[in-house]
Amino acid sequence: MENLIAKYNIPGPRYTSYPTVPFWNKEGIQKSVWIESVKQSFAESNAKEGISLYIHLPFCESLCTFCGCNKRITKNHGVESPYITAVLKEWDLYLALFDEKPIISELHFGGGTPTFFAPESLDFLLSGILDKGIIPEKHSYSFEGHPNNTKKGHLEVMAKHGFRRASYGVQDFDEKVQRSINRVQPYENVEVVTKLSRELGYNSTSFDLVYGLPFQTIGSIEGTIELVKKLMPERIAFYSYAHVPWMKGNGQRGFDDNDLPTPEGKRAMYEAGYRLLLEAGYKEVGMDHFALETDEMYISYNAKTLHRNFMGYTASKTQLMVGLGVSSISDSWYAFAQNVKTVEEYYEEIEKNEIPIFKGHLLTEEDLIIRKHILNIMCHFETDWNEEALQHKLVFEAEDRLQEMIQDGLLTIENCTLTVTEKGKPFVRNICMAFDEKLLGIKPGTQLFSMTI
Template structure:
């Protein structure tokens, strides 16, 4: 991979868990009824067949991981657990009224924050409250994120008994120097203990999150981390680029820009990790993901059914994703909605008896068309426009913007299709940017996104 390409494409770029991306949502005033109608339509179209997905944001952490870009609330006061869960269940009850019919739940994902901040009995109360009055889809998959340093056997057993079979552990890097500067401390022994116990209980898919590009990270620390991971062989690994956005997350100002690896070293960190994971038998899936061939993500990519939403990559498609909790984003396919970003505003709106939506974007016909092409690139590595080309100005312009990427060998391009090359897999965010009509129509005056490299 040439230095020229690395430098050329190391530009601010969205991660495309949605299109349009959140900064480009409409900012006009809206009525909650607009979102509710969008939900009702999507629910009516898909509940009985696909079921729905639920993302629950649990924002609390006992300490701040300085690299983190998530919406968090730092506290050691665990009395916050029960009031927050009551608010979540009130929000869910509001959605149940919007549905007007018994929901079929296909996916539940607990994210954070630190879901395992919450006591097992409180998580049990939450999940039982969500499942009451709902039908569980025959192919349901429940998953949660966990901190290796505070996940207990009781957490694992309680959630397993509620139907959870997937577990994601945030590791990032095992190097003590890196862990110290990002304030994320967990030992290999702790990770091994949680992994072994989860497998003993019956969890069938374990994911490790690893990050490259962290402050003070070296090739040696990446090698050591992957070697330790190889002793446990999780079914999935998310190996993704550190997003340095200190203008959004002030905690990242704990370290200086000079503590971060430069563009060339960061590329070396990625290549080292990727080569080691590939040598271990992992297959690269979509963007940033590596799986064993026994994992459902790999099988979905092989079958062409891989899907991507605000929860990341999934092996099955649901049209309606309901986000519960502070800052959660919901997706009806026809529109997006985001909840209030502070616990205080969220609970105030909930206690007022209204859905805590503070941002809404209804997708236009062109949004929907371009969204599908971006999803195709992210999930299948290929997209074709056929008869749509001359019916969309945004698509016509996207095809023009694809030509330089083809010239650089990142895609194979013809009159009707674009297909990502092996070289281009490293630049999926850049390729998707060609289809981002809203970004090109209004280029930001300041940096909104992390660097693509």
């Protein structure tokens, strides 16, 4: 395993979309084209499966110095009301494109820190969103909460609106690691919110853990997982720390590069964490994700209904995902579009009654085929090209590029069916990269993505 990790640990995309954002059309997408694709997708899919909504709530009270998310640090809670007003206005702009009420099958609050907002603000936002749609009996509503500021009031309000899944940023329980990333968060805080969520009817709690942070050691990973086992959240995301200091304004300062583990140390942390999570009873579900067998994510992984989009893995699929709020990405299946990245630009666009996208990509026939294979591999660890509609010259070229990984035992290809082996699961990104010929055009020395491990 160690040799394989050394060999395959290269910069690579996380494939929350294909094409990945750096390879979207340079010319972008015309707003009218985006709008038409949303209309078409809605008409095709709303009655059948509903839509997904992602809402980005960007504010945080303090900066964690490892964070790569789009956030705005402020202690001024006066920002809540104007932001919610703008998001509701953006929702109205989308509603105007729909010829019937949207069935909101999935809803996710991401951030930033959604629990920065007062429970009353979240209540107002949720009423404004959900009153204009239909909540189907089977729905999946979730939020990302900071364990230090998620209170009973937040959980109650969201539970009232149908939320049953909470995802908490834990990262690492070691105090030295926490101090170095400016995020001191004792175990007790995580314990309180986890237990409270369960008492209030949340049936799936998820923890984000990160390996490769400053001052982390195998010991701190072991200690963290020991504490995780006391709470046994239904899901775990075990992310590789994405050190992307070349991205401007992401706040990755506050510790020295020398305080980071070596690539070998980071790989050892990954292996230790991976083994400990499996020993604790978690099953690997797609890339970076683990779930208990009883959790919907594992059930849907087994049933081959797992899906992946900009929210990460989701237990069910909708063709249309609308992202509201600053920097959110929307996916109409035929096209992607991203909202402007600063709060000021966002307000400006909304003020003009403009859907606030600033870039996007209209998928070609070829993109749609490759996207399907990459999704299959990321979600089900297999794909096939028996049907003519799934065949393409790029697929056959990928087959050639995969020969070495086949030799290394990471996958098999038989009868036009690619299956990732147990050994190959940690390398699923590398396998997908063989299908992504756009990567071949990257100039040597340009780093667009973080390392795969």
